[in-house]
Amino acid sequence: MGATIAVLSQKGGTGKTTAVRTLTDVFRRVGLNVLAVDLDPQGNLSDYFDIDPAASPSVGDVLAGRAEAGAAIHDDVMPSNLSLAEAELLLAGKMGRELTLKRALKPIKERYDLIMLDCPPSLGLLTVNALVAADHALLSTEAQYFAMQGVEQALEVIELARDGLNPDLGWLGVVFNIADMRTRHSRDAYAALRESVGRKLFDTTIRQSIAYAEAAERAVSILDHRPDLGADYLVLADEILQRLKMAAPRARLQALAKA
Numbered sequence: 001m002g003a004t005i006a007v008l009s010q011k012g013g014t015g016k017t018t019a020v021r022t023l024t025d026v027f028r029r030v031g032l033n034v035l036a037v038d039l040d041p042q043g044n045l046s047d048y049f050d051i052d053p054a055a056s057p058s059v060g061d062v063l064a065g066r067a068e069a070g071a072a073i074h075d076d077v078m079p080s081n082l083s084l085a086e087a088e089l090l091l092a093g094k095m096g097r098e099l100t101l102k103r104a105l106k107p108i109k110e111r112y113d114l115i116m117l118d119c120p121p122s123l124g125l126l127t128v129n130a131l132v133a134a135d136h137a138l139l140s141t142e143a144q145y146f147a148m149q150g151v152e153q154a155l156e157v158i159e160l161a162r163d164g165l166n167p168d169l170g171w172l173g174v175v176f177n178i179a180d181m182r183t184r185h186s187r188d189a190y191a192a193l194r195e196s197v198g199r200k201l202f203d204t205t206i207r208q209s210i211a212y213a214e215a216a217e218r219a220v221s222i223l224d225h226r227p228d229l230g231a232d233y234l235v236l237a238d239e240i241l242q243r244l245k246m247a248a249p250r251a252r253l254q255a256l257a258k259a
Contacts, residue, residue, distance in 0.1 A: 002115065003115075007118055009150065010151075013121075013142065017045050018048075020116050021045060021048045021216075022230070023236070030253045033076075033111065034116060035112045035115045037059060037117045038118050039129075039130055040121070041081070041082055041085040042120075048216050058084070060081065061083065063091060063104065064087040070107065088126055098125075099165070101117075102129070102132050113249075117133065127157060136169070138172045142177055143176060143190065144185075171200060172240065175206065175236065179207060181207075204236040205232070207229060209226070
């Protein structure tokens with residue numbers, strides 16, 4: 001059975017959804033069967049994968065109990081739309097609400113090598129559901145001084161999920177995103193995070209570029225739109241596969257990177 005990774009941040013604009021989109025693409029290119037789940041009511045990940053906005057059922061229908069998870073998968077994406085906000089309100093009054101996503105994903109988990117959960121840019125009930133359903137948490141943070149506070153807040157939510165709900169949840173690490181390492185500000189922010197979280201901070205930094213917005217608008221991967229920038233994600237994916245102890249796909253990735 002594969003691993004489920006919840007990708008989260010405490011706020012928007014940290015490159016989290018782009019990270020989910022691109023890492024999913026990298027992992028698929030090395031032969032892994034990957035499901036991407038959009039848990040953000042804004043549906044940005046669904047748009048990035050060019051899923052029809054009218055696709056039904058969606059993850060909101062799954063969480064509201066109106067559909068099975070398997071029926072809500074469209075081209076290996078479980079899409080989101082504004083109905084997810086309604087589903088979150090319904091969850092708030094439900095017994096065992098934190099376990100809803102975990103229970104929904106259980107029948108389909110064995111189909112996939114990896115399940116990537118794109119959490120909303122907040123640390124509310126949908127994010128808690130993702131952390132309870134996940135095997136690992138991956139944090140995305142931008143290259144700013146106040147990113148430290150956001151990481152600390154996210155770690156508090158991870159501990160909350162571990163406390164009786166998912167004690168086996170692992171913390172995969174922190175991705176330093178939207179960075180310009182030519183500036184002292186970014187370098188100092190990276191050093192401060194390294195001092196705080198140690199080796200949990202990935203060595204790879206994801207460079208800032210307008211090309212990511214261009215790729216999202218065209219619903220294409222940055223790997224194809226700007227391979228030079230996509231190389232950052234190839235290196236990051238290698239670090240992630242190493243931490244997941246997935247040696248075979250890591251070997252295929254290294255061969256892809258050299259091609």
